[in-house]
Amino acid sequence: MRAMMCEKFGVAPVMRTVDDPQAGPGQVVIDIYACGVNFADTLIIAGKYQQQPDIPFIPGFEIAGVVASVGEGVDAAVIGQRVMAMVANGGFAEKIALDAGRIIPIPDGVAFTDAAAFQITYGTSWFALKYRANVRAGEVVLVHGAAGGVGVTAVECAKVLGANVIATAGGPEKCEIARQHGADFVIDYKTENITDTVKDICQRHGWKAGVNVVYDPVGGDVFNQSLRCVAPGARLLVIGFASGDVPQIPANILLVKNIAVLGFYFGAYLDQNPDIARDGMSELLHNLAVGHITPSVSRQFALDDVSQAFSALRDRSATSKMVVLCREDAQ
Template sequence: MKAWICKAFGDAPMLIDCDEPVAQSRDVIIDIAACGVNFADTLILEGKYQKRPQGPFAPGFEIAGTVSAVGPNVRGLKIGDRVMAMPDWGGYGEKIAVDAGSVTILPDNVEFNSAAAFQIAYGTSWFGLKYRAKVQRGDVVLVHGAAGGVGLTAVECARLLGATVIATAGGEPKCAIAKAHGADHVIDYKSESIRDRVKEICAGIGRTGADVVYDPVGGDVFDQSLRCVAPGARILLIGFASGSVPQIPANILLVKNVAALGFYFGAYLEQNPDIAKAGMAELLDLLSSGKISPMVSAVYSLSDAMVALEAIRNRTATGKLVIRCGE
């Protein structure tokens, strides 16, 4: 089988022939049809992600495909099942061994590309907004990076939860994408002040500021958010795509009664298994019923995976990028 293998943190991955994985006691082997591309893929290659593989590894956190082998103690899954999974790494390849307990059977009407584009982005947004930030109907939610793979899902999920959505994006085309996906208001951060425009928008609807901020960007964006939130607001920290980790001024949190909430989706699922099961069932129902629809903006062959990764690294991509691994 072929896979993109990184031999040491910081080295460029190489597409090479590898031994096929073998199913252990509770493993299944998945023939990977599609793998979603995420900003975290760039971090794990640099050794900057929360989890660090030991030895050579392939990046890739979210996959969809077909079960081709099962371990002797696996129950509830069989060869031929269409499934999705979120391994710690290993998705940029043709096959993978994963624990059967982390595998979800796909509804018949969900395609592999959609499943691969769906898990991390929608999972981060749905669990982060509903369960961590506890968004309520009528809240004003400010979504940064709203034309990206994660930000677009936050716009959709916030709307499903009954919020008024203010979206930020860089440039008119990206603002138009956020608007088309349900944002009530859009701010072009390249030509407008986020702080001033949020205050202006909120004043126009009788509000003092954003109740919830969804921030996958960090840096100066966090600083501007802190100055346009309502008293009692929740700032949900998803990541730092800007490359700058903000230093949080505790005095402002104190004076405005604002909460800064970290949210790491993978760890949250491990720490809250009951919520994880219920929340993923909710998301699959929304997906299969068409209430959410991943925006797959480009599909790459396995041989072109590094082109997709570079688009994510440079923040030139909109929506979600998918690698077709089994073709």
């Protein structure tokens, strides 16, 4: 099979032909039709991710495809089933072997590309907002990077939970994307000061104390500005550091305003909370099936062009979600 192989940290993956994987006991082999592209892909290739695989490895965290074969102990009836899965690595390839318990059937009418765009971004936002920050109807949620892969989903998930959403994005085009996905108010951080504008919005709409929850996949100065426009008792979700700058949190501000800063690492959270993981994914699939959330794929790339997708993430030109088509007939 063909696969994009990372042979050295800090160097772009290269196309290689490798042996097809075989299903071991309790495993299935999936023909991969699509694989989602995530900012974490750039980190794992650079050697900066929280959990690093051994070199060489195939990057790619979320896949969608068809079960091609099964190993001992797995019901052969699943062969031919359309499924999706989250994996530690191995997604940017034509095939993958994984434990059968990790696969989730794709709902009828959902394309492979949407299934590959769905799991990590919506999972991150849904579990972070509902289960980590306990967002309640009527609260005010500030979403940063709201035109990016996870930001768009955070806007949608916060609205499903009944929140009022203030979104930040860079430039008119990205601001419009956030607005189209349900943001009540949108701030262009390139031309507006986040703290001052958020305070103004809150004052004008009766939320005088400030925002209740901050969803921050950016870090850096964006985090620092957030600290100055939150209500007492606010919860700040640390999702990632797309800016490349990890903020140093001033504990005195947390103390005075009784603020909680909550880290959220999706993969570890699922492993640590298996019961919540099952419930939350069922909720997400229901919201997908009834149209409450809508995966937004802004760009599709051929398997050979994975590095172009990574470049779009690094220079922050990407909007919404990007997907790699691992087979020519993937849709």
